[in-house]
Amino acid sequence: MLNERSLSVTQDCGDCPIRHRAVCARCESDELDRLEEIKYYRKFEAGQTVIWSGDKMDFVGSVVSGIATLTQTMEDGRTQMVGLLLPSDFVGRPGRSTAAYDVVATTDLVMCCFRKSPFxxxxxxxxxxxxxxxxxxxxxxxxxxxxxxxLGRKTAREKIASLLSIIARRDATLHLKSGGGGPLTFDLPLTREAMADYLGxxxxxxxxQISALKKDGVITLEGKRHVTVPDMERLLEEAGDDADGGMFA
Amino acid sequence: MLNERSLSVTQDCGDCPIRHRAVCARCESDELDRLEEIKYYRKFEAGQTVIWSGDKMDFVGSVVSGIATLTQTMEDGRTQMVGLLLPSDFVGRPGRSTAAYDVVATTDLVMCCFRKSPFxxxxxxxxxxxxxxxxxxxxxxxxxxxxxxxLGRKTAREKIASLLSIIARRDATLHLKSGGGGPLTFDLPLTREAMADYLGxxxxxxxxQISALKKDGVITLEGKRHVTVPDMERLLEEAGDDADGGMFA
DNA sequence: CCACATTCTTGATCTGCGTCAAAGTTTACG
DNA sequence: CGTAAACTTTGACGCAGATCAAGAATGTGG
Incomplete structure (x- = not known):
């Protein structure tokens, strides 16, 4: 999911997603990579479902490229996204044989999977x-x-600002941009609906709320998806975190 | 936190909380228990804070008896409970030296701790x-x-019903009551305020909402804390889960 | 380049839950 | 046992965000 540590692992992993350093960053061995016989790639197109909640799940794996979401759905159709899977993130759990959530590719997606029991x-x-x-x-x-x-305590505006902060920060990490005061720029990897599902x-x-943040100069939009954040501190304030501490301490 | 697996571990643990089967249920060894020199008990009274978010945390441990909560607080005082610690639940994480949440004892609490680095x-x-x-x-x-x-998608009534379902189920598990149609009975371990913090x-x-559920016959109250659930299926419906599947599948 | 589907924006209205306020109930303590 | 503190209930009212509805922008395939 979206957080700094798993992202820094992406850095470790460099442009060599095949070697599973994401899982095995600390050890010098490459045991995972020797397991060619249980390792395989799966590709998905944007919009495709990787697995349905409740389905048998006989693999674990990590995202090589693209973005996937984890969502839960109630019978009446209300849905809540419970996780965002970015490159290097891991899916599936040892010791459970069925998927607990729907996993959907929001962009074209490549995953590297291992059959569960050998893993x-x-x-x-x-x-x-x-x-x-x-x-x-x-x-x-x-x-x-x-x-x-x-989800529990923030206002709609704060929720949006929180999500934008997280995405901005992730992009800054991925692209090794400076953390300093300069403007940040990124593309939203999610539709408005997906954002809504994430934010409740x-x-x-x-x-x-995006329009409001735009009007107030907190962000700038080019098209519907390309965002510029002139002042990250400001955005963090809007998110209800203190500028340096709080969420990203 | 509240979930079936960690609770069944409590069963394993029986009345021998000192042997850390919760952590080591599967192995036959008792290594953890031999580490007398790094193991110690800590007792807290109801209302006491175990540790403040951001404080140095040089131990890990598990709850022996009582209940503790994990909460996050924003600068303006809004708080969200992010976890409920029950007997056998584990606190603290290897590889991090400061606490990420406030941990507060809601009842008298006994914890069994290990110094972090030997652990x-x-x-x-x-x-x-x-x-x-x-x-x-x-x-x-x-x-x-x-x-x-x-938090993201349920109504206030559904949220209350969800919390009651979880507590009811936990108690049923702890006391090995039948899962069948009979009425369930338990005490709320939380104040209204703590419930609010948990539910957003x-x-x-x-x-x-508790009054409403009482009026509608979904629950009965004796005093403010003692709850009877005449029909668990009904409560689960109110929670927005299907009666058998869903949350507790 | 046009038709059609998606995605997004904006407006008008409604409502569930928050806020503010007051009083009732239980517990703790001197 | 009596008084204060903590907890809980209930009411009146307002507002943030949901819902309903209509278009506008963007993209896509023929």
Missing amino acids: EELMGRTPHIAQRLLEMTLDELDAAREWMLV LTLETVSR | EELMGRTPHIAQRLLEMTLDELDAAREWMLV LTLETVSR
Whole structure:
């Protein structure tokens, strides 16, 4: 999910997504990569569903490129996004055989998968992998809890600002831009509806609040998706975090 | 946090909370228990703060008895509970030295703690512990995501019903009551305000919705805290989950 | 280049929940 | 046992965000 640690792993991983440093960054071994026989790629087009909640899931894997979402849906159709999967993020859990969420590709997506049972075996033999996975899972747990605050207590405007902050920060990390005061620029990888599902809002409210932030000079829009943030501090204030501490401490 | 797996561990643990089966349920070893020199108990009274967000945290540990909450607070005082710690639940994370949340005892609380660095060392040597911790963390992540749906998409009434369902189910598990149609009975371990903080509501709304559920015969109240659920299916419907599947599938 | 589907914006109106206020109930303590 | 503190309930009212509705912008395939 969206958080700094898993992103810095992406950096580690460099342009070599095949070697699973995301999972095995700390150990010098390449055991995972030797497991050619249980490793395979899967490609998805934007909009395709990777797996449905409740389906049998006989693999685990990580995102190589593209973006996927994890969503939960109630019978009456209300949906809540519970995670955003970025390159290097891991999906699936050892010890469970069915998917707990719908996983949907929002952009074209490449995943690198391992058949589950050999992976589990490997994990039993290789303490580093379990430890690395634990670390990543703890990061995701922190991100999920961060998001609980956003969902439970923030206003619509703050929610939008929080999401934009996170995306801006991710992009800054991915592209190694300076953290200093200069303007930041990025593309929204999500439709208004997907943003609404992430934020627990309606797409109309998302649209209105983005317009409001634009009107107030917090952001600039070029087209519907390309965002410029002239002053990151300002955006963080709008998000309800203190400028330096808080969410990104 | 509140979920079935960590609770069933409490069962495993029986009345022997000192042996950390919660962490080490699968392995036959008792390594953790041999580490007397790094293990110590801490007791807290209801209302006491175990640790403040941002404080240095040089221990990890699990709850032996009582209940604690994890909360996040914004500068302006808005607070969101992000986790409920029940007996056998684990606090603290290997690899991080400061607390990410306020941890507060809501009842009298006993925790069994380990100094962090020896624990981490042990974890490095003992794959089962890392694996068990991973499993517990994944359960917590699922619970957190479950809660994101509650916070983002459910109505006040559904939120209350969801919380009551979870508490009822936990109690049923702890006391090994039958899952069948009979009435369930339990005490609320939280004030209205704490419930509000968990649900992203105000305490007034919590109070009103509890009154409404009482009026509609979904629950019965004796005093302010003792709840009877005549028909669990009904409560689950009110929570917006299908009666059998959904949240507790 | 045009038709048609998506996605997005904006407006008008409605409503669930928050806010403010007051009083009732339970618990704790001197 | 009596008084204060903490917790809970209930009411009146307002507002943030949902809902309903209509277009505008953008993209896509023929």
